[in-house]
Amino acid sequence: QVQLVESGGGxxxxxxxxxxxxxxxxxxxxxxxMHWVRQAPGKGLEWVAVxxxxxxxxxxxxxxxxxxxxxxxxxxxxxxxxxxxLRAEDTAIYYCTRDGYYGRRFYSDYxxxxxxxxxxx
Amino acid sequence: EIxxxxxxxxxxxxxxxxxxxxxxxxxxxxxxxxxxxxxxxQAPRLLIYDASKRATGIPARFSGxxxxxxxxxxxxxxxPEDFAxxxxxxxxxxxxxxxxxxxxxx
Numbered sequence: 001q002v003q004l005v006e007s008g009g010g011x012x013x014x015x016x017x018x019x020x021x022x023x024x025x026x027x028x029x030x031x032x033x034m035h036w037v038r039q040a041p042g043k044g045l046e047w048v049a050v051x052x053x054x055x056x057x058x059x060x061x062x063x064x065x066x067x068x069x070x071x072x073x074x075x076x077x078x079x080x081x082x083x084x085x086l087r088a089e090d091t092a093i094y095y096c097t098r099d100g101y102y103g104r105r106f107y108s109d110y111x112x113x114x115x116x117x118x119x120x121x
Numbered sequence: 122e123i124x125x126x127x128x129x130x131x132x133x134x135x136x137x138x139x140x141x142x143x144x145x146x147x148x149x150x151x152x153x154x155x156x157x158x159x160x161x162x163q164a165p166r167l168l169i170y171d172a173s174k175r176a177t178g179i180p181a182r183f184s185g186x187x188x189x190x191x192x193x194x195x196x197x198x199x200x201p202e203d204f205a206x207x208x209x210x211x212x213x214x215x216x217x218x219x220x221x222x223x224x225x226x227x
Contacts, residue, residue, distance in 0.1 A: 035217075045157075045165065045208050047217040059215045062122070095164055102170050105212055107155045109176065111164035 002026040002110045004096050009115030012086055022079040022096030022112055030054070030074040033099035035108055036081045038092035038117075048094070049081065063089075086119045093117075123147055123211050127220035134225065140196040142207055142223045144187075150213030152188045159222075160205045168207075169194065199225070 008020040022034070036048040049060045049070040058070050069082040079096050093114040100109035124147040134140055144154065152172040157165035167176045169185035172192055182197040196203055204227050209220040 044222045045159075045210070045219040047210070047219060050217070061216050102174070105153055105171065107167060107170045107176075107212060108165075108210075109167045111166075113164055 002098070004098065004110060004112035006094060006096055006112045006115035009094065009117045011118045011120060013121050014087060014119055016086055017082070017084045018086060018117060020081040020083065020094055020096075020115060020117070022081075024077050024079070024096075024098070027098070027110075029072075029077040033106060034070075034072060034079045035097045035099065036068075036070060036079075037095045037097055037108070037111075038090075039095070039114070040089075040092045043092075046092070050099075051079070053099075083117070086117075088119050091117060091119045122216055123150060123214060123218050125209055125211055125218055125220035127207075127209060127223050129223060130221070131224045131226060133227070134199055135227065136199050136201055138199050140194075140199055140203070140225055142194040142196075142225075144192040144194070144209035144220050146190045146192075146211060146213075149189045150211040153211060153213040154185075154187070154192050155210045155212065156183075156185055156194045157208045157210065158203075158205050159208065165208065196225075 003025045035050045051058045051070045067085045071080045095114045096112045097108035098110040099106040126145045128143045154172045156169040159165040173185045206222045206224045
């Protein structure tokens, strides 16, 4: 069955860095685009970044552009999010999601359970 | 950036009642819109894609409609397990965006 397991969250000081991982199983990872979506405590969902199935393209939300980098290792079935220059407003649960192909478009059809990142001094 | 505005923020209903949730886009997204359900402590679940198509395993009481800028999620008869928060998301252009959510409460 499809599984996405995030790790790497924790408490970090403002200005520091953190790398999140998302290990997947149950589907051909190298055939699917992947996203990071975050949710601040008690708030709504915010899309963060996407990477194409082969790593050839990435897009980012304006709020993280230039600070966060999404990447993947298809030989390890793992997605990453390198987060630099962290700010208090980056505090959130970070979810990785799989893009499923639905006719002509893609939608996030599987989500991990998330990993909590807290940015605080 | 396309802004999605969901209304109402909270919907107070009883089991068996009909729920109608709205999602309005600041510019056309064609029918590139999804609806997600999120329960406390859980990840979101895909309910509807392409504005009106039910995802695998989603009960027929959930239906979506709309295109362009105005979209609706309807739950025909609320079951106890349907009380949750619902988000819309547009896939029409980058960056992807979500609506602020509608909480359906008892």
